[in-house]
Amino acid sequence: xxxxxxxxxxxxxxxxxxxxxxxxxxxxxxxxxxxxxxxxxxxxxxxxxxxxxxxxxxxxxxxxxxxxxxxxxxxxxxxxxxxxxxxxxxxxxxxxxxxxxxxxxxxxxxxxxxxxxxxxxxxxxxxxxxxxxxxxxxxxxxxxxxxxxxxxxxxxxxxxxxxxxxxxxxxxxxxxxxxxxxxxxxxxxxxxxxxxxxxxxxxxxxxxxxxxxxxxxxxxxxxxxxxxxxxxxxxxxxxxxxxxxxxxxxxxxxxxxxxxxxxxxxxxxxxxxxxxxxxxxxxxxxxxxxxxxxxxxxxxxxxxxxxxxxxxxxxxxxxxxxxxxxxxxxxxxxxxxxxxxxxxxxxxxxxxxxxxxxxxxxxxxxxxxxxxxxxxxxxxxxxxxxxxxxxxxxxxxxxxxxxxxxxxxxxxxxxxxxxxxxxxxxxxxxxxxxxxxxxxxxxxxxxxxxxxxxxxxxxxxxxxxxxxxxxxxxxxxxxxxxxxxxxxxxxxxxxxxxxxxxxxxxxxxxxxxxxxxxxxxxxxxxxxxxxxxxxxxxxxxxxxxxxxxxxxxxxxxxxxxxxxxxxxxxxxxxxxxxxxxxxxxxxxxxxxxxxxxxxxxxxxxxxxxxxxxxxxxxxxxxxxxxxxxxxxxxxxxxxxxxxxxxxxxxxxxxxxxxxxxxxxxxxxxxxxxxxxxxxxxxxxxxxxxxxxxxxxxxxxxxxxxxxxxxxxxxxxxxxxxxxxxxxxxxxxxxxxxxxxxxxxxxxxxxxxxxxxxxxxxxxxxxxxxxxxxxxxxxxxxxxxxxxxxxxxxxxxxxxxxxxxxxxxxxxxxxxxxxxxxxxxxxxxxxxxxxxxxxxxxxxxxxxxxxxxxxxxxxxxxxxxxxxxxxxxxxxxxxxxxxxxxxxxxxxxxxxxxxxxxxxxxxxxxxxxxxxxxxxxxxxxxxx
Numbered sequence: 001x002x003x004x005x006x007x008x009x010x011x012x013x014x015x016x017x018x019x020x021x022x023x024x025x026x027x028x029x030x031x032x033x034x035x036x037x038x039x040x041x042x043x044x045x046x047x048x049x050x051x052x053x054x055x056x057x058x059x060x061x062x063x064x065x066x067x068x069x070x071x072x073x074x075x076x077x078x079x080x081x082x083x084x085x086x087x088x089x090x091x092x093x094x095x096x097x098x099x100x101x102x103x104x105x106x107x108x109x110x111x112x113x114x115x116x117x118x119x120x121x122x123x124x125x126x127x128x129x130x131x132x133x134x135x136x137x138x139x140x141x142x143x144x145x146x147x148x149x150x151x152x153x154x155x156x157x158x159x160x161x162x163x164x165x166x167x168x169x170x171x172x173x174x175x176x177x178x179x180x181x182x183x184x185x186x187x188x189x190x191x192x193x194x195x196x197x198x199x200x201x202x203x204x205x206x207x208x209x210x211x212x213x214x215x216x217x218x219x220x221x222x223x224x225x226x227x228x229x230x231x232x233x234x235x236x237x238x239x240x241x242x243x244x245x246x247x248x249x250x251x252x253x254x255x256x257x258x259x260x261x262x263x264x265x266x267x268x269x270x271x272x273x274x275x276x277x278x279x280x281x282x283x284x285x286x287x288x289x290x291x292x293x294x295x296x297x298x299x300x301x302x303x304x305x306x307x308x309x310x311x312x313x314x315x316x317x318x319x320x321x322x323x324x325x326x327x328x329x330x331x332x333x334x335x336x337x338x339x340x341x342x343x344x345x346x347x348x349x350x351x352x353x354x355x356x357x358x359x360x361x362x363x364x365x366x367x368x369x370x371x372x373x374x375x376x377x378x379x380x381x382x383x384x385x386x387x388x389x390x391x392x393x394x395x396x397x398x399x400x401x402x403x404x405x406x407x408x409x410x411x412x413x414x415x416x417x418x419x420x421x422x423x424x425x426x427x428x429x430x431x432x433x434x435x436x437x438x439x440x441x442x443x444x445x446x447x448x449x450x451x452x453x454x455x456x457x458x459x460x461x462x463x464x465x466x467x468x469x470x471x472x473x474x475x476x477x478x479x480x481x482x483x484x485x486x487x488x489x490x491x492x493x494x495x496x497x498x499x500x501x502x503x504x505x506x507x508x509x510x511x512x513x514x515x516x517x518x519x520x521x522x523x524x525x526x527x528x529x530x531x532x533x534x535x536x537x538x539x540x541x542x543x544x545x546x547x548x549x550x551x552x553x554x555x556x557x558x559x560x561x562x563x564x565x566x567x568x569x570x571x572x573x574x575x576x577x578x579x580x581x582x583x584x585x586x587x588x589x590x591x592x593x594x595x596x597x598x599x600x601x602x603x604x605x606x607x608x609x610x611x612x613x614x615x616x617x618x619x620x621x622x623x624x625x626x627x628x629x630x631x632x633x634x635x636x637x638x639x640x641x642x643x644x645x646x647x648x649x650x651x652x653x654x655x656x657x658x659x660x661x662x663x664x665x666x667x668x669x670x671x672x673x674x675x676x677x678x679x680x681x682x683x684x685x686x687x688x689x690x691x692x693x694x695x696x697x698x699x700x701x702x703x704x705x706x707x708x709x710x711x712x713x714x715x716x717x718x719x720x721x722x723x724x725x726x727x728x729x730x731x732x733x734x735x736x737x738x739x740x741x742x743x744x745x746x747x748x749x750x751x752x753x754x755x756x757x758x759x760x761x762x763x764x765x766x767x768x769x770x771x772x773x774x775x776x777x778x779x780x781x782x783x784x785x786x787x788x789x790x791x792x793x794x795x796x797x798x799x800x801x802x803x804x805x806x807x808x809x810x811x812x813x814x815x816x817x818x819x820x821x822x823x824x825x826x827x828x829x830x831x832x833x834x835x836x837x838x839x840x841x842x843x844x845x846x847x848x849x850x851x852x853x854x855x856x857x858x859x860x861x862x863x864x865x866x867x868x869x870x871x872x873x874x875x876x877x878x879x880x881x882x883x884x885x886x887x888x889x890x891x892x893x894x895x896x897x898x899x900x901x902x903x904x905x906x907x908x909x910x911x912x913x914x915x916x917x918x919x920x921x922x923x924x925x926x927x
């Protein structure tokens with residue numbers, strides 16, 4: 001359950017830090033207790049931890065995720081909590097200085113040491129180092145540490161009531177009021193996909209550092225910046241220039257004179273030395289020491305995202321010397337790559353290729369355009385101390401298996417731990433990262449800005465060495481949502497609010513990013529129209545485009561949410577832009593996941609527990625109830641308008657069928673959009689990325705996730721995995737005009753050739769005469785990161801007796817080169833089209849047979865009597881993993897041989913017997 005057990009060792013292994021003349025006492029090895037007037041007794045506690053977790057471990061509360069405990073346990077967030085250590089033994093008697101170092105305190109904390117006040121904190125996202133030398137010298141006996149955490153909801157409410165605090169019109173500043181006054185995870189106050197626990201506690205490791213002598217130092221943080229010589233953040237790097245390594249360490253202690261710094265670069269695994277150099281220019285500023293080397297005539301192997309090449313990694317060791325004495329060294333695992341967000345104007349060359357005017361908005365890796373395929377990452381748990389390396393490994397394995405190469409790390413959660421970036425480095429997952437501001441306007445008083453500045457600098461420097469880091473964005477939906485809402489609600493006050501937005505995200509944060517990294521681009525907001533100009537010497541260093549748009553031109557990235565299910569599959573309504581960074585629709589989790597959190601009597605569609613865990617359309621205020629019926633109604637209408645309505649006599653089976661049906665609708669809606677956006681790579685908009693909302697769940701509830709809380713894949717993750725393959729074939733049906741187009745889309749870096757096969761069948765699996773007037777085979781050639789139309793017709797012109805009894809099976813096979821590979825690879829993809837929505841189809845019982853071979857460990861699925869739509873293999877509770885194929889179409893006589901990848905197994909050894917199979921037919925049939 002606790003942070004130290006699963007994560008700290010992984011962090012230390014990946015990021016080695018050593019210094020001389022120091023003694024470090026890890027405070028996770030000390031016994032702690034938790035107390036509060038709210039419980040009037042103490043319980044054992046841990047560090048790192050949070051109050052909810054320690055109360056759960058002590059048996060004071062039950063699982064916070066169970067039932068309606070999100071509501072029942074609000075008293076915890078409203079109370080103050082005190083963490084008290086046992087006397088800390090084993091400290092040095094002789095030392096020059098002593099420091100309390102906290103990697104993270106959540107959030108409003110007062111620290112005392114040996115009965116003396118040390119400091120108060122108000123930022124969850126900062127590292128704190130407090131000099132306690134004088135206190136320790138007068139301390140009688142071994143010191144005791146107290147950390148008093150004030151209630152975050154009570155504290156921000158008090159801040160809001162202060163007459164000096166800024167006020168905003170309630171029309172646009174109403175979601176979870178007052179959260180914007182705190183530098184704490186904003187979704188701790190609840191979000192439309194997650195609970196409102198507002199936890200408190202020492203959520204990251206802590207230590208006591210004693211330095212033995214004057215001149216000894218302890219490394220707190222490291223900024224390792226790798227870039228091409230001459231690189232400027234907002235301009236494309238010159239790939240012919242040599243690599244530069246800029247190394248900077250932040251320390252406590254006192255640096256003496258004659259400081260030098262060396263940088264050693266070695267290959268991971270082989271230990272081969274790429275270079276060892278002393279920096280010719282070492283600077284010491286404040287509490288940082290910095291040095292730079294240039295890798296002239298050296299060509300390290302490049303790091304590439306998943307699917308685009310290998311994830312080559314190196315260990316870079318920074319050693320600091322005072323004279324001839326080593327006083328510190330740090331080893332960071334890193335990679336050599338350039339990553340650039342291109343927002344530059346469309347060039348004459350691009351116009352000549354048929355790309356519409358405007359500005360680019362896409363990523364380039366090592367100088368190459370690529371199609372970004374992925375999703376949005378939200379906090380993986382409401383309580384970060386129980387996020388383990390194992391859980392994140394399973395999740396990131398699912399990302400790679402899902403053919404994704406990028407995740408947008410949404411704000412406002414928390415800045416990811418280094419071990420999570422380490423996993424992304426290994427797996428080739430680019431992490432578009434954001435500062436923790438979302439869907440609100442924030443204060444811009446000097447105290448708030450100073451606090452934010454320290455947060456930004458610390459986190460930029462901390463994670464900058466990770467090759468998976470792709471972008472820094474100022475916040476979520478500030479430009480695209482909050483500014484328009486502000487202007488509509490208060491037109492006369494809008495210039496003031498716009499100036500405050502620019503002061504925070506452009507005048508403050510942008511220079512701080514650029515001062516601490518030359519390798520990473522910055523965007524002030526997640527969804528944006530881009531910028532008109534960048535002038536780093538100006539008071540406002542970036543001039544954003546805002547509404548300065550031109551008809552026929554495209555700028556920036558898009559998001560899209562439309563809960564009117566009447567038009568869900570009308571792709572003429574989908575936004576046309578350069579990049580899609582958010583889009584989605586919510587669905588229910590599986591029965592197995594609901595059973596983890598609900599009592600049996602609550603397992604029906606509109607039970608109080610199910611509805612109150614649906615946070616779509618939240619009301620204002622921490623602890624408020626939600627208008628859950630609207631969210632439930634949207635899912636219900638999505639099913640009823642397009643799918644057979646589940647009707648089973650057993651209430652639990654019916655609940656399960658409804659949950660599954662909402663997942664079918666969600667998956668098809670995402671598939672429709674992903675196909676549309678990917679097709680845009682070959683359209684005038686030159687669309688080069690789609691990141692759907694959202695990757696995973698924070699708890700067991702109806703959300704936009706494709707992966708449930710325990711790691712079980714929803715239908716959507718299987719479908720997105722399929723449609724994110726390198727080469728796909730996609731039908732586009734305008735159901736109002738009956739026009740049908742078939743496209744082949746590729747994200748390869750070279751052209752590919754192959755064949756598209758078109759086969760019309762009845763739903764009983766019989767061929768339709770003359771293939772309904774459609775050609776059976778069509779050749780295609782598709783360009784690099786491009787699309788091509790291979791067939792178009794009007795359904796009314798085709799020859800089949802009944803559109804409700806017809807299906808077009810579309811398959812593509814071809815050959816091409818994977819990026820960074822000289823080998824020719826074969827590609828295949830299968831899709832389908834029905835000229836009626838699923839609820840109107842004349843489906844028949846496909847009579848699916850499922851078998852399992854204990855020798856090969858392969859499941860075999862076969863449809864005996866009809867076309868099996870949405871063929872779905874399901875596995876029992878107590879198991880986490882995924883099938884290599886799922887949610888597929890099966891025609892009679894076709895067999896699919898499918899393996900199951902086990903990620904975690906708490907079930908019995910014969911779980912294979914409990915694997916089941918169903919199809920769309922089973923949604924309509926009574927048990």
